[in-house]
Amino acid sequence: MSISSPVVVVGGGIVGASIAHYLASMGQDGVVLLEKDSIGSGATGSSGALIRMHYTNPYDAALALKSLHIFENWKDTIGGDSGFRKTGFLAVADKSNAVRLQNNVEMLKDVGVNTTALSPGDIEDLQPFCNIDDLGAAAYEPDSGYADGYSTVTAMARRARDLGVSVRQGVSVFEILCENDKVIGVRTSDGDIFTPTVVLAAGAWSHHLGKTAGIQLPVGPQRLTAGLVERPEELKDPHMIFIDHAVGQYFRPDSNNLTLLGIRPGPSVDLQVDPNDYDASVAMEWQVRSLGQLAHRIPAMVDAGWRRSWAHVDGYPPDGHMVLGKEPDIEGMYVAAGMSGSGFKTGPAVGIGMAELILEGESRTVNIDPFRINRFQENEPIISENEYQISEFKFPG
Numbered sequence: 001m002s003i004s005s006p007v008v009v010v011g012g013g014i015v016g017a018s019i020a021h022y023l024a025s026m027g028q029d030g031v032v033l034l035e036k037d038s039i040g041s042g043a044t045g046s047s048g049a050l051i052r053m054h055y056t057n058p059y060d061a062a063l064a065l066k067s068l069h070i071f072e073n074w075k076d077t078i079g080g081d082s083g084f085r086k087t088g089f090l091a092v093a094d095k096s097n098a099v100r101l102q103n104n105v106e107m108l109k110d111v112g113v114n115t116t117a118l119s120p121g122d123i124e125d126l127q128p129f130c131n132i133d134d135l136g137a138a139a140y141e142p143d144s145g146y147a148d149g150y151s152t153v154t155a156m157a158r159r160a161r162d163l164g165v166s167v168r169q170g171v172s173v174f175e176i177l178c179e180n181d182k183v184i185g186v187r188t189s190d191g192d193i194f195t196p197t198v199v200l201a202a203g204a205w206s207h208h209l210g211k212t213a214g215i216q217l218p219v220g221p222q223r224l225t226a227g228l229v230e231r232p233e234e235l236k237d238p239h240m241i242f243i244d245h246a247v248g249q250y251f252r253p254d255s256n257n258l259t260l261l262g263i264r265p266g267p268s269v270d271l272q273v274d275p276n277d278y279d280a281s282v283a284m285e286w287q288v289r290s291l292g293q294l295a296h297r298i299p300a301m302v303d304a305g306w307r308r309s310w311a312h313v314d315g316y317p318p319d320g321h322m323v324l325g326k327e328p329d330i331e332g333m334y335v336a337a338g339m340s341g342s343g344f345k346t347g348p349a350v351g352i353g354m355a356e357l358i359l360e361g362e363s364r365t366v367n368i369d370p371f372r373i374n375r376f377q378e379n380e381p382i383i384s385e386n387e388y389q390i391s392e393f394k395f396p397g
């Protein structure tokens with residue numbers, strides 16, 4: 001079957017669904033969204049889905065802040081339920097990182113983020129069960145929280161469909177078709193689609209698909225792991241979301257008495273994987289270690305019990321920040337990939353920025369220029385002076 005479309009978006013994660021949705025809501029007819037499996041089956045459905053503004057650069061933070069407003073008004077703007085829960089957020093840092101954290105809080109205030117720097121004593125007042133012995137400071141965001149990756153992306157895709165997007169699941173793109181350095185279509189498992197505009201939003205698979213158009217996207221696939229533990233009775237009330245820069249871990253409450261935690265494998269583990277063939281299980285060694293880190297911060301968690309753990313893949317550029325914009329060498333090709341284990345929360349704003357760029361030639365609402373593909377050739381990667389230095393966590397005792 002051969003059909004044509006003015007814009008084809010490849011990838012039904014939060015990024016592709018959001019771009020397709022905003023293209024349609026800004027008036028573009030005939031958008032096609034192609035997903036090889038089902039909507040949300042990529043990193044998005046496995047995401048920790050933390051929504052916080054605490055970044056070490058203003059560009060990601062501004063996108064996260066714009067997205068927060070969409071999550072806060074989800075019912076009225078997108079419809080359905082994203083699962084957003086406002087819990088409050090703490091980024092905690094050890095003494096060696098305290099000044100960096102305070103500088104980041106000042107930078108974030110300038111972006112418009114509702115955040116304050118706290119002392120260890122303040123942290124204890126907010127979360128009395130927290131071990132503050134090794135902490136020097138924290139950043140507090142009362143408006144932050146978490147959502148549900150799968151509910152969010154399915155609600156976004158449903159809204160896109162209501163606005164006229166053709167959402168096609170179970171359709172794989174095999175090749176991006178180009179002629180004279182111009183996009184002319186995509187070859188799929190369900191036939192060719194002729195189009196002058198392709199948006200590559202295929203997460204960890206983006207590099208591979210880019211190669212079919214002759215481009216080498218600076219986005220490599222990496223594996224990320226997380227798990228759920230059941231809190232002991234004495235911690236049955238939900239805690240806030242923590243990113244613990246002292247030990248290199250994040251955790252957040254989940255439904256009932258569960259806590260979701262990121263699992264950081266040690267430096268000996270090669271994170272680079274083949275997105276079509278990677279180990280989705282998590283070694284016991286890393287589960288034990290991450291529970292040790294959690295119990296270091298909240299000692300009563302020593303009695304927490306494992307429920308389950310999982311791994312998924314995401315795309316990573318060399319500087320660990322997303323790649324957004326026009327592909328400079330191929331007319332009609334746009335890229336929104338390399339979300340670097342942190343692209344759920346910015347997905348709504350990325351959708352707005354990309355849709356404006358495609359339809360109007362530039363993004364007005366949010367600034368996506370710092371994420372342009374050429375930044376590496378231009379020697380302008382996104383690097384912060386106040387990046388946290390995380391030492392390898394040592395088990396107490």
Ligand SMILES: Cc1cc2nc3c(=O)[nH]c(=O)nc-3n(C[C@H](O)[C@H](O)[C@H](O)COP(=O)(O)OP(=O)(O)OC[C@H]3O[C@@H](n4cnc5c(N)ncnc54)[C@H](O)[C@@H]3O)c2cc1C
Nearest residue numbers: 011013015036042043044048049050173203339343344345
């Ligand atoms: C364990 C874990 C925890 C995380 N925690 C957080 C967090 O707390 N906060 C946060 O903001 N981010 C978090 N992230 C990162 C975040 O989930 C991702 O950055 C984001 O979901 C990426 O969205 P995406 O749309 O770019 O990619 P994906 O969700 O991976 O979507 C890409 C889609 O493209 C499809 N596709 C690929 N190739 C093709 C093809 N050839 N044809 C058609 N379709 C194709 C795939 O099937 C996939 O569904 C986490 C990720 C993981 C794995």
